[in-house]
Amino acid sequence: MKEVKIPKKIEKLIRENGEADEEIIASSASDMNVACEYADGYVVLTSKALYVFASESDSKQVHLFKGAIVKKDEDTEDDKEWHVRRFPADDYKKLTIEPQVACSLLVITDNEDVERTLTVFSNLHRKSMFKLSREFAHLPGKEEKGEGPGGPGRGFGGPHGHGRGGDGEGEDYCPKCGRMYPNPERKVCPHCIDRKTIFTRTLKYFGPYKIRIVALIIMYTLVAALNLVWPYLNGTVLYDYVLKKNLEFLPNIGLRNANIMTALLLVIITMFAAKLVQQLLNILQGATTAKIVADVVCDMKKSIFDSMGKLSISFFKNRQTGSLMTRVLNDADRVTSFFIDDVPYIFIHSITLVTTVLVMVRINWQMALASMFLLPISFIFSFKFRPKFWNAFGRRHRAERSVNNQVNDNLTGARVVKAFGQEKKEEHRFSSANTRLKDTEMSIVRLDNIFSAIFQLTHNAAGIIIWCMGAFFILNKGTMALGILVTFIGYTNQLDGPMRFMSRVFRSWSDSMNAAQRMFEIIDAVPEILEDENPVPLDNPKGDIELRNVTFGYEINRPVLKNVSLNIPAGSMLGIVGRSGAGKTTLVNLISRMYDPNEGQILFDGIDIKHISFHDLRRNVAMVSQETYIFMGTIEENIAYANPNAAKAEIIRAAKLASAHDFILRMPDGYNTVVGSSGRQLSGGERQRISIARAILADPKILILDEATASVDTETERAIQASINYLIKGRTTIYIAHRLSTLRDADFLCVIDNGEITERGTHAELEALRGTYYKLMELQTKALALKE
Amino acid sequence: MEDKEFNLEQMEKETEEMLKINILNPAEAKFFRTKGGFAGLKVKEEEYPRVQVVRMFPFTDPEHYISIRTVEERSKEIGIIEDMSKIDAETRALLLEQLNLRYFTPVITKIINIKDLHGFAYFDVLTDRGECRFTIHMGGGAVVHLSETRVIITDLDENRFEIPDIMKLSANERKKLDLFL
DSSP: OOOOOOOHHHHHHHHHHSOTTOOEEEEEEEEEOTTSOEEEEEEEEESSEEEEEEOOOOTTSOEEOTTTOBOOSSOOGGGSOOEEEEEEGGGEEEEEEEEOSSEEEEEEEETTOOEEEEEEEEGGGHHHHHHHHHHHHHSTTHHHHSOOTTSOOOSOOOOOOOOSSOOOTTSOBOTTTOBBOSSTTSOOOTTTSOHHHHHHHHHHTTGGGHHHHHHHHHHHHHHHHHHHHHHIIIIIIIIIIITTTOOTHHHHTTOSSOOHHHHHHHHHHHHHHHHHHHHHHHHHHHHHHHHHHHHHHHHHHHHHHHHHHHSOHHHHHTSOHHHHHHIIIIIHHHHHHHHHHTHHHHHHHHHHHHHHHHHHHHHOHHHHHHHHTTHHHHHHHHHHHHHHHHHHHHHHHHHHHHHHHHHHHHHHTHHHHHHTTOHHHHHHHHHHHHHHHHHHHHHHHHHHHHHHHHHHHHHHHHHHHHHHHHHHIIIIIOOSOHHHHHHHHHHHHHHHHHHHHHHHHHHHHHHHHHHHHHHHHHHHOOOSSOOOSSOOOOOSOOOOEEEEEEEEOSBTTBOSEEEEEEEEOTTOEEEEEEOTTSSHHHHHHHHTTSSOOSEEEEEETTEEGGGSOHHHHHHHEEEEOSSOOOOSEEHHHHHTTTOTTOOHHHHHHHHHHTTOHHHHHHSTTGGGOEESTTSBOOOHHHHHHHHHHHHHHHOOSEEEEESTTTTSOHHHHHHHHHHHHHHTTTSEEEEEOSSGGGGTTOSEEEEEETTEEEEEEOHHHHHHHTSHHHHHHHHHHHHHHHHO | OOOOSOOHHHHHHHHHHHHSOOBOOTTTEEEEEOTTSOEEEEETTEEESSEEEEESSTTTOTTEEEEEEESSSSOOEEEEEEEGGGSOHHHHHHHHHHHHHHTOOOBEEEEEEEEEETTEEEEEEEETTEEEEEEEESSSSSEEESSSSOEEEEOTTOOEEEESOGGGSOHHHHHHHGGGO
């Protein structure tokens, strides 16, 4: 153990209470007491004894859990009163952790077999406590006293291995704010990464379409310019010059001797042309936008999908399919809408806003001021509404997700729903999820409405004020012409767009960033299984497999495999027997590196599989498991899944070896029959045979058969058995089976019980041992005999 | 069981045993406190130095159907207590002690703050065991609705917190929780 972090006061207490030469081996904090109250504590293991420190429960103290803990620089607990108990290691034989539903007990067993609870701790400390209990088991003299394999085995013995990460609890803090990372595998502090980075990262997706975006901006600018000219044409020129027969402006545009009708015609043509160009630009703009959006959305979906593909199997186990689908399907659309519908307009509208205001100020600054003073109000409202929108969008996402999950669940389970006649109930379940989604949409609409009401109000108020002021200037002071007023009103209307935009921009921003955040969550997720950057090349491997003291659990304190060591020489066949849930499938999942062991190593030809590239490993290890999956596509494609370039002859051969050839030819389209989700239904046995053919074609060095013949009838099983016998030649085979008859040809067998190998040897040896294997064998033969 | 000879009759008997629902008769089942503070049980001649106490319906019916089980990893059911209220106070206290440890779940009485940040939600709440700050994953599954009004929240480490009735929270607190309802 490298570094053990404990407060100085605790260390001092150990020195006072213990012997001179005690060395601190491991420690862990605890946070509860036996009465189920939160109370700080420590458990420290030294070379001679176990110390348990307890403090009084303090109802005022704030209890921090993962993600909320802030790194402390100094010992703040020094003022606590500690109650110390010392347990000499020699008087106790076992230290175990007993997981409860949401907390765990640390239990010590003395040499008289009396078990006592030392302390209770929340799951926050389970990792360090687990380590401590293992260290206790490693104390000299403990291993012998512990029960041997096959015993109840609640203590997990075993020599030292390299733990995954082996980190102390003190390293996973954000350097900026000192908070603990909620996910130590992904060192991103949600408090410190700001939304700007999401924005810029999202912007990068538009990078490849720069030229089109520039074109788009030019078009926007042109439209804005035309917008600016329009009120002038429509107001000042039309009313004050043409209609008032004021022709002084004509020489300015190069027409010296024109009459009034020409001038009118000219103005009309110009106005018409302006509108026409504007319309054309709009169409062009729409088309360009649509193209960019489609491309970017496509890119984003691809990158989400690709990232998902890289993630380890545990990621998918922890999430619902429907919720992942929502991310791939909906989020990318949401992200882009802001960038296309809003971002370009930020420039355009800003330009329009500034120039329009300038023009308006020049015409009449008092009126300009009047039309503007309400702008900040709607802007502030927009800003204030931001968190509301943010939450509303988050809620809509969750509602969408639950609808998707509901649909996914229902479609996958359609058969069960029908079989039990529960369509009505499912309709109800769906409609309640669907109603929730509707409600969230409605609440967004409601927010929108409040918003536009405020906006309209300010807008209309400003309009009325300007009309009044204009009338005042014209009637009372005579300082303004009617045309000017019309022009001015035109400009006020011009402001409408930018103002409406400014008031809505935060809404769209929330929508987009909310979705982008979820998108990056997937893209940034770090796979638990990482490929070695400089893998050891694997040329022409032999196929030796060795497991060295492998301990593994899906949860750290619930090991499924305990200190398993196993050696499978190249070319031999190992049969694995055991009850369901004993850890057989877990064992082969580790060999194909779906998971990494918590402790110990798995070696392939003497190389730790962590140092082998995924490509080499997956090419050399093929698995036929109890869960068969047939992809959408033809039978041919399904068999050639791992080897798409396989020749027709090879595919046929693989199918023949898997006893699949004949049933395939009974189908109308032979190897071209479309199977999978939408195509023809295959029976369980047929699926299994296709997946066996798939494995045969992959031609791996190591073949794993996990209950590969579980769902075929006895006759087919015999046929497959024959092909397997052929298949295992020259390969290392691991064969898991419940039916012992299928393991007759195994070179040697092992029995796994409770995560440990309890029996191993050849068929004859195990029979002679008269243990579990013998029992199972007798049971199966006698059960068969009874049937006949 | 330890008899290594194969015995079909015995196995069938075991199977039958497994299929039977064995309701413990309070008069016959004598629970006792072990030296180390756990619960032990004596039924007729059979004595179990330590037993596990497990609720079958921890959320919907915590007072009925309590399974008394052996402690080893592949634990077996010794018997079932149908109704906790039908057993004597002392035994009840002993079993409740075990149950409270097993189902330890702080009850949230007040929501101080909830912050939703980048796929995580940071909770600051008052519970019956004091103030707690914990973090959950936003990506599904962390907030489970047991009924329209009852919620279980699971943090990053799978610690649990319960809100027995969201209607008892103030409107303002419910609003904070709104995201998850």
